[in-house]
Amino acid sequence: MSTLLEVSGVSVTFDGFRAINNLSFQIGKAELRAIIGPNGAGKTTFMDIVTGKTRPDTGRVIWGDKSVSLLKMSEAQIARAGVGRKFQRPTVFEDQSVFDNLLLALKKDRGPFPVLFYRSSARDRERVEELAGEIGLADQLPRKSGELSHGQKQWLEIGMLLAQDPQLLLVDEPAAGMTLEEREHTTDLLVQAAKTRAVVVVEHDMEFVRRLNCKVTVLHEGAVLAEGGLDHVTANKDVIDVYLGR
Amino acid sequence: MRYLRAALAGLILLAVPLVAQQAPESGTPVQDLLQTHADQIAKSSRRTIQPVIDALVASGLPQIETVLATWQAREIWQRESDGLFFAATETDNSLFELTDFDTGEPIGAFPRDGLAQVKPNSGVQGLIATALVQFQLNSPDPAQRRQALDSLARAPDATLLAPLRASIEPETDPDIRARKQRLATLLTIAHDSNEAARIAAIAEVSGDLSVDVRATLNPLLSTHRTFAAADAPLAGDQNVARTLVPGRDIPVTEAYALLVAAGDAPALVSEGAIREALAVNIAEGRVGGVPIAALSDPEARNRAYDALAAAGAVPPRVDTAERDASLAAHRFYDVYDEPSAALTDAAQQALGSIETRVGINQALDLGLDALSLASIYFLAAIGLAITFGVMGVINMAHGEFIMMGAYTGYVVQQVIPDYTVSILVALPLAFAVTFAAGVAMERLVIRHLYHRPLETLLATFGISIALQQIAKNIFGTQARPLTSPGWLDGAWVLNDVVSISYIRIAIFVLALIFLTLFLFIMRHTRLGLETRAVTQNPRMAASMGINPDRVNMLSFGLGSGIAGVAGVAIGLYAKVTSELGQDYIVQSFMTVVVGGVGNIWGTLLGATMIGSLQKGIEWLNPSNTLAAQTYMIVFIIIFIQFRPRGIIALRGRAAGD
Amino acid sequence: MTRSFFARHPSVLVFIACLAFFTLLVTILSEGLGIGVISTSFVKTLGKTLCLCLVAIAMDLVWGYAGILSLGHMAFFGLGGYMIGMWLMYERTRDIVVTSLADVEIPPTPQEISDAIGNQIFGVVGSSDFPAVWAFAPSLPAQLALVVLVPGLLALVFGWLAFRSRVTGVYLSILTQAMTLALALYLFQNDSGLRGNNGLSGLQNLPGADTIPQSLISLWFLWGSALALGLGYLLLAWVVSGKFGSVIRGIRDDEARVRFLGYSVEGYKLFVFVLTAVIAGIAGALYYPQAGIINPAELAPIASVYLAVWVAIGGRGRLYGAVIGAAFVSLVSTWFTSGQVPPVDLGFYTINWVDWWQVVLGLSFVLVTIYAPKGIAGLFDLAAGRFPPRRHGAALGPDDGALREKEAEE
Incomplete structure (x- = not known):
């Protein structure tokens, strides 16, 4: 399995506080991975670095077959290169319809002029409807997304990510605030997505991680503490110390 | 001319004992002397009176000082019956008490009818005053001596150099003595006939920053433009300052004009002159063979003119080649008016070292100016730093709070006439008024708009518009004065270059006080603690029993209150108008933005930077303060490129959200 | 596609129809071509109002849709006015100078004419030389191009600097305000080459149209302004209708999200900023010949604030709201x-x-x-279909009335 994303030796400091400390991380092309860790372990900062929101002080972030560095690219360029990100809180465009939200995310030329002259084709509309079906919002298309429930917004956001057709999906706490059924649906969506692309899920909830049934990376104080199957890492003494010892 | 006068003065001085000996023993030498010049004295004019005054002084008679003083005071009257001059004072019953100059004794009262007042005009009075100086220099009264030195400094006179020097030795007051010596040095530079003495005096003042030194040295270096044929040597006694190359050191037209003025070259024929000449010589629709309709072409005009010139009707045109040839045949110089090269060199050198020191001191002065401007911006911005930085609220009416403070000061001065008391009352009152206004605004408007920063900005703009117009309606459009107390008038003068007015020092001190106050409130009071807590995490703070509403209200009031105090301070040196606030609002925002939001030190740095920047640009282009502001804003826009979050930036994950 | 565009956005057709009706009505009532109920000066006021509506819809695009509260669009408006004003003033002065020099015995050289024009124009600032910025003033096409290019380029440079350094929200507003202030202060200088605080004047006189009465010229400008407003409205309605509108509204609501979707937010902002600056410039170029005079005070930051006020009062995020706001507030203010x-x-x-x-x-x-963030347009949303259009004061003229009626039909 070839490597899609390789993060090596990355460190970042905020006002003297080391948020990420010599972190190294790899993920393959079609892999589901969960990242867990206590508060302040650097999970969100790690995603910030990969998506270009935060520039690390040192280290390399290498992407894809051509091994390009992500560090010199803007957020938008990284997104176009195939990294999709879902935020912790659902962020959809609440003032716009579900259809518009998905159309916006659909993989198309992103430049201002092509977008200005873009008119949706029948195929695009079909694709949007298909996606809506996948995320269970097929009958919600004309509604304003602000009117959706919390869970539906989360799915819409995942749907938008899928519409982007990214090679790597970064998902931050997708199950937070969801009912049990919603969680199951979310799990299915992520597992399904990971068949064709890499998916990284940041999660607090061990139960949800167990359901994902994938390799787990434990972050602590900005560095990798342990990596492996969930049972393997939960048996690790360091992990137990970090999670329970204090 | 100067030499002539100096020589003359010398001669007269030499002649003093001579004349004194020759004075006839008539018993009334003063009256005799006056009678000798009776006509000129009775009807004096500035142009003719100098010899008379000189003669009086030269007589060496002890009474002359009194005569001159009386004359200057217009208290000499001439008795019409015999033409004799007396000092006269009017008594109660409109009679004039006459006093004889020779004896100093009164000779009785006379009615006005038989007397004519001698009325020297102001020009003559001035000349008399100058003549009086040499008497006053040795006057027993120190005030008189100081006055004499003042008038001498104002109008330096070559003839007074000798009496001045003579008066130094007997001088007892060390202060006056020092002034006399200094004045003597300056007079020596300007007027002494001895070149070595002058050079020595110049060396003595080298590096002195006083304006009068430069005023004395500069005339020595005055030049005039002249020229000579390229192959002829320059006249031997000319003290050349520099050689001028036409086109480089001196505009070609100016150089050529020198030649024309001296008659060494034919005058250029201007385009206007050509047109006039053509207009005069129109004949049958043609001029010089060229039809009039074609004359809109400059070439055709030249052709027509040349034709006229060939016919002898007009002087020929000088073309560029001819002009350049004439210029090439001459050398152009700036020549010192002062013939002695040694003297000009010494003056040059002394001025050079003075310029260097002036430059250093000007930089110091500029620094002080920048500092005082910075403290004004700081004062204006500190309130904004609280509302904008700490609370994230944009208060576009902040400038109007400054204006409100200034008007409060003005109103207080209308009620309390004593300026010191009124300022002491106005400062806390302005704080109270704008504090109340700020709290009212927070309660009525801003509270509804938290988390809608753009709309807060617009709503406060609405308030700003309304407040400005209300101020205009109440106080009118003309500027209202806010007078500072007497002890703030004047300036702290370090030397003739560096000075700073007391008001600016007071504003600087005020800025320091508020910086300290702000730091104290933020670090050591409950309000500061709560404010910092609310700033960092309002929900958490609320759950810990802090009332964010109250904190917001108080810190908004505090920010507004400081704006009011800043208004009083600004009003003291700027005119109070309804637009006062507008002049400061953009700079204040720039200060906060450049400094970095949410950090008082950032505001301080921002104010310092903007203040120095503005003064610096003004110094580079002193004629145009508008340009200075323009460039400053452009600079700030570019600065924001490199430090979008200001000089002192908060960094970290939270800062981005 | 066009048919479906109007079908999907009937309000645009309604607006265009109302605008056409309004223009026709004013023409019929005017002194120049109609029955003379409306004075020429009021025709000018209405024409100017249409220009203000045009800049207001530009402002609505940049603020209401893209969320950039620009306090600099009246500066672009003023720049457009200055650009056309330079040609108007130059040509007008040249006409006068040529006429006056025609009586001179010797026909004037081109240089003499140019000097005389320079003297006429720059005498008030103690100069007679043409500054470099007047290089294109004799050419109408060049100055018309500058009407578009100068605001466009300024917006491009400023926007590029501001957006690439991620200046947003109130910071950006303050920065645009600073830009406006800097521009106004620059123009206030005598050596800026644009006559300092005197500004450009006599712009109501079209060169070579001395024989045509102002009553007719005012109508020409009214038509021109109405046409520009109509075209501008069409263009902007088209821009915001599609995916582009979706993107910029996304930028307004959550800039970071749009960025993580792969859109270069800076490019979109820059596009919108420059496009609206150009529209503002065109609006200004139509406004100032009707106003007759332009000076740097017109560019003061407060003017841009008023623009924001109009749009806010009219109702942000919908183009007709901006039109209502600009027309209503500016006419009531007048x-x-x-x-x-x-x-x-x-x-x-x-x-x-x-x-x-x-x-x-x-x-x-x-x-x-505070209480009506949707503005007047929001009120009419409530009233639509249930109440006849309300008129705020009877003396507002047909302009507002026409717009109200359109509102009722929405």
Whole structure:
């Protein structure tokens, strides 16, 4: 399995506080991975670095077959290169319809002029409807997304990510605030997505991680503490110390 | 001319004992002397009176000082019956008490009818005053001596150099003595006939920053433009300052004009002159063979003119080649008016070292100016730093709070006439008024708009518009004065270059006080603690029993209150108008933005930077303060490129959200 | 596609129809071509109002849709005015100079004509030389191009600098305000080459049209302004209707999200900023020949704030809201500040509206911001279909009436 994303030796400091400390991380092309860790372990900062929101002080972030560095690219360029990100809180465009939200995310030329002259084709509309079906919002298309429930917004956001057709999906706490059924649906969506692309899920909830049934990376104080199957890492003494010892 | 006068003065001085000996023993030498010049004295004019005054002084008679003083005071009257001059004072019953100059004794009262007042005009009075100086220099009264030195400094006179020097030795007051010596040095530079003495005096003042030194040295270096044929040597006694190359050191037209003025070259024929000449010589629709309709072409005009010139009707045109040839045949110089090269060199050198020191001191002065401007911006911005930085609220009416403070000061001065008391009352009152206004605004408007920063900005703009117009309606459009107390008038003068007015020092001190106050409130009071807590995490703070509403209200009031105090301070040196606030609002925002939001030190740095920047640009282009502001804003826009979050930036994950 | 565009956005057709009707009505009622009910000066006021509506819809695009509260669009408006003003003033002065020099015995050289024009134009600032910025003034096509290019380039450079350094929100507003202030201060200088605080004047006189009465010229400009407003409205309605509109509204609501979707937010902002600056420039170029004079005070930051006020009062995020706001507020302002409104005697104090209108405007703006963030257009949403259009005061003229009726049909 070839490597899609390789993060090596990355460190970042905020006002003297080391948020990420010599972190190294790899993920393959079609892999589901969960990242867990206590508060302040650097999970969100790690995603910030990969998506270009935060520039690390040192280290390399290498992407894809051509091994390009992500560090010199803007957020938008990284997104176009195939990294999709879902935020912790659902962020959809609440003032716009579900259809518009998905159309916006659909993989198309992103430049201002092509977008200005873009008119949706029948195929695009079909694709949007298909996606809506996948995320269970097929009958919600004309509604304003602000009117959706919390869970539906989360799915819409995942749907938008899928519409982007990214090679790597970064998902931050997708199950937070969801009912049990919603969680199951979310799990299915992520597992399904990971068949064709890499998916990284940041999660607090061990139960949800167990359901994902994938390799787990434990972050602590900005560095990798342990990596492996969930049972393997939960048996690790360091992990137990970090999670329970204090 | 100067030499002539100096020589003359010398001669007269030499002649003093001579004349004194020759004075006839008539018993009334003063009256005799006056009678000798009776006509000129009775009807004096500035142009003719100098010899008379000189003669009086030269007589060496002890009474002359009194005569001159009386004359200057217009208290000499001439008795019409015999033409004799007396000092006269009017008594109660409109009679004039006459006093004889020779004896100093009164000779009785006379009615006005038989007397004519001698009325020297102001020009003559001035000349008399100058003549009086040499008497006053040795006057027993120190005030008189100081006055004499003042008038001498104002109008330096070559003839007074000798009496001045003579008066130094007997001088007892060390202060006056020092002034006399200094004045003597300056007079020596300007007027002494001895070149070595002058050079020595110049060396003595080298590096002195006083304006009068430069005023004395500069005339020595005055030049005039002249020229000579390229192959002829320059006249031997000319003290050349520099050689001028036409086109480089001196505009070609100016150089050529020198030649024309001296008659060494034919005058250029201007385009206007050509047109006039053509207009005069129109004949049958043609001029010089060229039809009039074609004359809109400059070439055709030249052709027509040349034709006229060939016919002898007009002087020929000088073309560029001819002009350049004439210029090439001459050398152009700036020549010192002062013939002695040694003297000009010494003056040059002394001025050079003075310029260097002036430059250093000007930089110091500029620094002080920048500092005082910075403290004004700081004062204006500190309130904004609280509302904008700490609370994230944009208060576009902040400038109007400054204006409100200034008007409060003005109103207080209308009620309390004593300026010191009124300022002491106005400062806390302005704080109270704008504090109340700020709290009212927070309660009525801003509270509804938290988390809608753009709309807060617009709503406060609405308030700003309304407040400005209300101020205009109440106080009118003309500027209202806010007078500072007497002890703030004047300036702290370090030397003739560096000075700073007391008001600016007071504003600087005020800025320091508020910086300290702000730091104290933020670090050591409950309000500061709560404010910092609310700033960092309002929900958490609320759950810990802090009332964010109250904190917001108080810190908004505090920010507004400081704006009011800043208004009083600004009003003291700027005119109070309804637009006062507008002049400061953009700079204040720039200060906060450049400094970095949410950090008082950032505001301080921002104010310092903007203040120095503005003064610096003004110094580079002193004629145009508008340009200075323009460039400053452009600079700030570019600065924001490199430090979008200001000089002192908060960094970290939270800062981005 | 066009048919479906109008089908999907009927309000655009309604707006265009109302605008055409309004223009026709004013023409019929005018002194120049109609029955003379409306004075020429009022025709000019209405024409100017249309220009203000045009800049207001540009402002609505940049603020209401893209969320950039620009306090600099009136500066672009003014720049457009300056650009056309330079040609108008140059040509007009040249006409006068050529006429006056025609009587001179010797025909003038081109240089003499140019000098005389320079003297006429720059005499007030103690100069007679043409500054470099006037290089294209003799050419109408060049100056027309500059009407578009100068605001466009300024917006491009400023926007590029501001957006690439991620200056957003209130920071950006303050920065645009600073830009406006810098521009106004620059133009206030005598050596800026644009006659300092005198500005450019006599712009109402079209060169070579001395024989045509102002009553007719005012109608020409009214038509031109109406056409520009109509085209501008069409263009902007088209821009915001599709995916582009979706993107910029996304930027307004959550900039970071749009960025993580792969859109280069800076590019979109820059596009919108430059496009609206160009529209503002065109609006200014149509406005100032009707106003007759332009000076740097017109570019002061406060003018841009008023623009934001119009859009806010009219209703952000919908183009007709901006039109209503600009037309309503500017006409009411004109009415109140013209001294035609009778003063209110309170017994102890007489409210003179010329003095107090600003206060009312400022405070009503505060009230609108707090209690009616949707503006007037929001009120009409509530009223639509149930109530006949309300008229705020009878003397507002047909302009507002026409727009109200359109509102009712929405």
